[in-house]
Amino acid sequence: MNSSDGGTDVGHDRPRSGPRATYPTEQSSTSRRRWFVGLSVLVVVAGVALAWLGYTKFASPDVSGEATAYQILDDSTVSVQFTVTRADPQTPVSCVVRGRSRDGDETGRREILIPAGDQTQTGVRTEVATSKPPVIGEVFGCTTHVPAYLTASTP
Template identity: 50%
Template structure:
């Protein structure tokens, strides 16, 4: 009888011994690849968040509010925009004592010569309101606000 040595590993039944293990080198590359994927994903999320939440082209801040009656709130807002020659839209709203939104209005802010303008509008409510505020502003003005 003659002993024969081979360089290839023995084939073991996977049902008895489990799946063959990867080499250390293969495992290391898998870990490096996963780490690189996580880093790329993190950078992508940060870039998207900055573009959406970073310094906006237009910002609306509450200047004041006055509850006129059970169905009306007057809201004054200061609008700051990078390009004052472009119209913007702001959403102002009224909220009840429990925090529910009880009225909302889209407000067209026309072009001006200054970066900061102050606007005043009234919001009709469905229930008595206790506060008015500026929900947000943007540069995507709906066509129904500009008549186009």
């Protein structure tokens, strides 16, 4: 046989031309098994990572704040009433409350300390000074990580 009909040249294991050169040789079962195991491990790791991400992102938080009412007091002040819900009422929390103007800009912000208490839900009312006339007051967020500068004596 010669190389034009798919034969091999002397000293070469693979043909250089012809049908046997065009189609690859069949893979061994060991090679296929390695690919299967490798891809299976990759899928399992990706699934665990996705489950962990979903849990940390959507699990119920330790604390949450929800605005229940707001009142525009004047062109530079909005009063915001909100409810804080916490898993452990003995933990102090801080919440950021803000006022927004007609164009959607945040025009005022205030951090509030909610001290430890006896109830999981606490109602709070505060006023936020704004740099533009406010149209809404809202709770931006709450956390159990109370900053050191926020103490019970902060008004």
